[in-house]
Amino acid sequence: MGAKKTKIKKREPIERVYRNGREAIVRVVRKKAKAKAVVSTPVIPPCAIQEYKRGPARIALNEYELPSYDTATKITLIAKDPFWLYAYWDIAESSIEDVKRQLGGNLDGTKFIVRMYDVTYKNFNGFNANHWFDIEMGRHSSNWYISLWNDNASYCGEIGILHNSGRFFPMARSNFVHTPRANSSNRFEEIWMDLSHEEPPQAPQGPDAKAGGARAGTGGSVQYDTAGRVNYASVSRKKKIYLNIADLKNYYGRLSPLLREIMFSRVSRKRLYRYLYSAMSKAEWHDILYFRRLHGAKFGRRTMLGASEFMSAGASENLGQGASEFVQPGKKRKFFFEIGAELIVYGRTEPDAEVRLGDKKVELKSDGTFSMRFSLPDGKIGLPFIAASNDKIETRKISTTVNRKTE
Amino acid sequence: MHKGYLCLVLHAHLPFVRHPEEEQFLEENWLYEAITETYIPLIQIFEKLVEDHVDFRVTMSLTPTLASMLQDKLLQDRYIRHINKLIELADKEVQRTGYDPKFHGLALMYYRKFIEAKEVFADKYKKDLVSAFKKFQDLGHVEILASCATHGFLPILGINPSDAEAQVRVGVDHYRKTFGRDPVGFWLPECGYYPGVDNFLAEAGIKYFFVDSHGIINADPAPKYSVYAPLYCPSGVAAFGRDWESSKQVWSSKEGYPGDTDYREYYRDIGYELEYDYIKPYIHPIGFRINTGLKYWRITGNTDHKEPYVPEWAKEKAAQHAGNFMFNREKQIEHIAYHMDRKPMIISPYDAELFGHWWFEGPMWIDFLIRKIAYDQKTVKLATPSDYLREYPVNQMAVPSPSTWGYKGYNEVWLEGSNDWIYRHLHAAGDRMKELAEKFSNCAEKGKNDLARRALNQAARELLLAQASDWPFIMKTGTMVEYAQKRVKLHINRFTRIYRDMMNGLVDKEWLMDVESKDNIFSDMDCAKYYSSRLPAQGGSLEQYSSSKAEGRVEK
Numbered sequence: 001m002g003a004k005k006t007k008i009k010k011r012e013p014i015e016r017v018y019r020n021g022r023e024a025i026v027r028v029v030r031k032k033a034k035a036k037a038v039v040s041t042p043v044i045p046p047c048a049i050q051e052y053k054r055g056p057a058r059i060a061l062n063e064y065e066l067p068s069y070d071t072a073t074k075i076t077l078i079a080k081d082p083f084w085l086y087a088y089w090d091i092a093e094s095s096i097e098d099v100k101r102q103l104g105g106n107l108d109g110t111k112f113i114v115r116m117y118d119v120t121y122k123n124f125n126g127f128n129a130n131h132w133f134d135i136e137m138g139r140h141s142s143n144w145y146i147s148l149w150n151d152n153a154s155y156c157g158e159i160g161i162l163h164n165s166g167r168f169f170p171m172a173r174s175n176f177v178h179t180p181r182a183n184s185s186n187r188f189e190e191i192w193m194d195l196s197h198e199e200p201p202q203a204p205q206g207p208d209a210k211a212g213g214a215r216a217g218t219g220g221s222v223q224y225d226t227a228g229r230v231n232y233a234s235v236s237r238k239k240k241i242y243l244n245i246a247d248l249k250n251y252y253g254r255l256s257p258l259l260r261e262i263m264f265s266r267v268s269r270k271r272l273y274r275y276l277y278s279a280m281s282k283a284e285w286h287d288i289l290y291f292r293r294l295h296g297a298k299f300g301r302r303t304m305l306g307a308s309e310f311m312s313a314g315a316s317e318n319l320g321q322g323a324s325e326f327v328q329p330g331k332k333r334k335f336f337f338e339i340g341a342e343l344i345v346y347g348r349t350e351p352d353a354e355v356r357l358g359d360k361k362v363e364l365k366s367d368g369t370f371s372m373r374f375s376l377p378d379g380k381i382g383l384p385f386i387a388a389s390n391d392k393i394e395t396r397k398i399s400t401t402v403n404r405k406t407e
Numbered sequence: 408m409h410k411g412y413l414c415l416v417l418h419a420h421l422p423f424v425r426h427p428e429e430e431q432f433l434e435e436n437w438l439y440e441a442i443t444e445t446y447i448p449l450i451q452i453f454e455k456l457v458e459d460h461v462d463f464r465v466t467m468s469l470t471p472t473l474a475s476m477l478q479d480k481l482l483q484d485r486y487i488r489h490i491n492k493l494i495e496l497a498d499k500e501v502q503r504t505g506y507d508p509k510f511h512g513l514a515l516m517y518y519r520k521f522i523e524a525k526e527v528f529a530d531k532y533k534k535d536l537v538s539a540f541k542k543f544q545d546l547g548h549v550e551i552l553a554s555c556a557t558h559g560f561l562p563i564l565g566i567n568p569s570d571a572e573a574q575v576r577v578g579v580d581h582y583r584k585t586f587g588r589d590p591v592g593f594w595l596p597e598c599g600y601y602p603g604v605d606n607f608l609a610e611a612g613i614k615y616f617f618v619d620s621h622g623i624i625n626a627d628p629a630p631k632y633s634v635y636a637p638l639y640c641p642s643g644v645a646a647f648g649r650d651w652e653s654s655k656q657v658w659s660s661k662e663g664y665p666g667d668t669d670y671r672e673y674y675r676d677i678g679y680e681l682e683y684d685y686i687k688p689y690i691h692p693i694g695f696r697i698n699t700g701l702k703y704w705r706i707t708g709n710t711d712h713k714e715p716y717v718p719e720w721a722k723e724k725a726a727q728h729a730g731n732f733m734f735n736r737e738k739q740i741e742h743i744a745y746h747m748d749r750k751p752m753i754i755s756p757y758d759a760e761l762f763g764h765w766w767f768e769g770p771m772w773i774d775f776l777i778r779k780i781a782y783d784q785k786t787v788k789l790a791t792p793s794d795y796l797r798e799y800p801v802n803q804m805a806v807p808s809p810s811t812w813g814y815k816g817y818n819e820v821w822l823e824g825s826n827d828w829i830y831r832h833l834h835a836a837g838d839r840m841k842e843l844a845e846k847f848s849n850c851a852e853k854g855k856n857d858l859a860r861r862a863l864n865q866a867a868r869e870l871l872l873a874q875a876s877d878w879p880f881i882m883k884t885g886t887m888v889e890y891a892q893k894r895v896k897l898h899i900n901r902f903t904r905i906y907r908d909m910m911n912g913l914v915d916k917e918w919l920m921d922v923e924s925k926d927n928i929f930s931d932m933d934c935a936k937y938y939s940s941r942l943p944a945q946g947g948s949l950e951q952y953s954s955s956k957a958e959g960r961v962e963k
């Protein structure tokens with residue numbers, strides 16, 4: 001195999017090029033798996049954790065300096081919205097060395113790329129992507145926003161090194177992501193589920209509800225009660241169509257129903273029938289097609305959408321995030337000039353005397369002084385102070401008036 | 408006979424902010440302000456409604472982080488300090504405005520509010536507001552939703568399924584512990600749904616959750632009844648969709664009610680307006696000005712010119728707006744019910760902190776709305792999703808579309824230039840947590856190696872705290888960015904340190920104790936077990952497991 005790798009004929013299928021690159025990765029992975037198997041099994045002593053005081057400097061971390069993870073090559077994809085993905089990665093020096101070795105010691109004529117595979121509706125094995133594209137990266141970039149053409153698609157990416165000859169040396173493969181739909185589904189078949197046989201949601205009345213019980217409800221496995229057990233006649237007069245378990249699994253396997261739509265138009269009905277709905281009877285199959293052609297069905301649904309109709313792409317468009325629009329920092333003011341007036345009145349008397357302003361008592365400080373501040377609006381304010389000595393024999397009255405006028 | 412239901416959902420959440428290391432910490436004010444302005448007014452309203460025998464049903468979340476803070480001794484005592492300070496300030500203001508008729512009444516209003524808040528908090532509920540909400544739930548008026556442990560944003564955390572699962576399961580177990588019953592509904596943080604997350608909910612015994620409108624509308628196959636009836640996910644958990652129209656009326660600061668000119672202006676606070684020396688004792692100890700909560704102006708208009716706030720006008724407007732909201736829902740339901748074979752349900756979820764904190768008259772509006780719905784019409788009825796599922800156990804099955812209630816409807820708010828760097832660390836830490844839990848779960852059993860168990864649990868706590876969706880959200884909105892960045896880095900670093908220490912077989916006990924006392928959320932839960940496949944997950948069974956083992960040993 002190793003000999004073959006270096007001699008690639010021009011017109012060999014592209015998969016071949018791939019495969020050679022891939023074998024390297026498979027080998028590495030296998031090696032790692034082997035190595036892991038050896039490392040992880042040795043008996044860890046029941047508990048190896050011991051205590052130590054005041055860690056030596058090597059472990060001390062600056063609280064705000066972030067760790068790095070470049071001991072292993074890894075790439076992760078995250079869907080941002082229907083048309084954008086975010087990818088981040090770390091490249092280990094050892095992965096680059098591996099590739100270098102395969103290329104004969106240097107990286108001349110190579111570039112770092114992220115290869116994105118569209119794996120919508122595929123059980124991806126490395127070769128069967130719907131299509132793929134490359135994004136060129138610098139060695140030291142570590143993340144990228146990737147724009148896509150289609151919503152509702154599955155993607156997987158590989159970070160690797162591309163040689164001028166076209167050989168690609170992937171160093172790591174990402175997780176699979178599925179982008180959200182941007183529009184409503186094209187399928188209108190109705191599937192109904194009856195959970196009345198299950199324990200109904202616990203009535204909120206009564207404080208004596210049981211606590212901390214075992215997991216209630218579904219008992220682990222999903223119950224797809226979609227068949228004729230429900231009397232649908234009472235629900236709606238329209239025909240109900242249901243899917244089999246395998247089809248439900250396809251949903252969760254994130255195989256795109258959109259592709260089915262495309263296939264509807266391209267593949268002959270018979271083949272498709274065999275391919276997709278082999279478990280269904282002919283009559284059921286007919287129902288699906290019949291239902292799809294019902295123009296009224298679509299129309300009826302439109303009237304249902306009501307307010308939400310105009311929000312085709314991603315709902316809350318104009319909505320801002322919840323409170324975020326309130327959170328925005330205060331508005332920008334250019335120039336401003338404000339004036340306020342306050343009035344401070346102060347005075348002093350014997351520390352043990354009693355001072356009143358109108359009928360309100362004024363707190364005296366320990367040395368007999370007092371001070372009060374008032375907000376001062378336009379207009380006239382009268383301040384009648386009365387002080388009475390401790391023995392109530394002597395009283396003094398001072399009235400003062402303040403007039404404010406703003407123009 | 409009513410024709411449809413309105414489900415009012417209040418999502419009460421704050422990130423875990425607790426800094427015992429500092430005497431006064433600015434960000435802790437988030438909690439104190441929310442207590443004074445939102446939680447206590449809501450409690451007062453609910454109390455009054457119960458007293459008046461008004462029939463009402465409200466759905467509410469009280470996230471584990473918020474509930475933990477409300478039950479934390481240190482924060483409770485600090486709130487008392489905070490409210491005392493406010494009462495003192497309001498008292499001074501009452502005196503200062505004595506000759507100013509425009510503001511004197513307002514100062515008195517605040518004074519009264521603060522006094523009442525203290526009374527409710529300290530005397531009535533003995534500093535534990537969670538018990539208040541629990542009481543309303545036990546009375547059958549409020550249905551409290553469970554939520555993720557620390558408000559983790561599942562669509563992105565879900566790349567490591569163990570992270571998403573732990574967020575859900577810690578949240579559910581915390582709920583059982585706090586409210587003494589099994590949760591029925593679940594609040595997905597930021598309404599962040601992706602197909603498959605419902606499996607974790609189903610396993611935890613949850614019956615329903617909420618998604619944004621397009622999560623339902625773009626579901627596959629297309630929903631027959633739009634957002635006005637729930638869909639069952641294939642796992643059997645029901646997804647209720649947010650009604651966009653009713654949301655906008657309340658949320659939007661421009662078209663919505665909160666922007667009305669008679670309502671109180673949030674951005675004019677005496678903390679910024681009064682003379683420096685006078686206000687200094689009530690702002691940040693370092694000396695920069697902050698909001699005090701005393702605000703004297705109304706929105707007035709679009710300009711900087713503001714007029715004084717008039718509580719009577721605002722109250723009148725709140726009543727009008729509640730009437731308008733109810734009228735719109737009536738019309739909406741009449742229209743929709745015509746097309747449906749069942750009663751429609753309108754889901755109106757809001758951040759609870761919108762009411763009272765941002766929209767000062769919000770709690771009043773809720774009060775008016777509930778009373779009007781109870782007495783003034785016969786079309787709409789308040790209900791919770793579990794009421795609805797009891798009435799309609801047969802629902803359409805479809806897979807909701809991945810969605811969030813953030814700007815543009817997907818993950819953009821939590822994944823963009825300002826905050827995308829955190830996910831590298833969150834995912835890596837998630838992997839490492841799983842590695843730790845698998846490797847050391849044998850010593851995490853009680854009584855075996857206490858130090859290892861504690862280190863392991865603290866690692867899980869640090870990871871959970873780093874995962875809060877609040878941090879990327881704050882980084883995006885641009886206020887307090889530095890604090891959010893610090894928090895993510897801090898928790899990632901604490902986690903990494905424990906990880907490395909454990910891998911080296913040495914744990915610094917003193918340091919660990921210090922961290923335990925600071926990040927003390929879920930301190931009475933074994934958080935690490937949720938990451939391990941070896942340990943039994945259910946609460947009590949862990950003890951049974953280890954005790955049966957111990958018995959076995961004795962026999963030998």
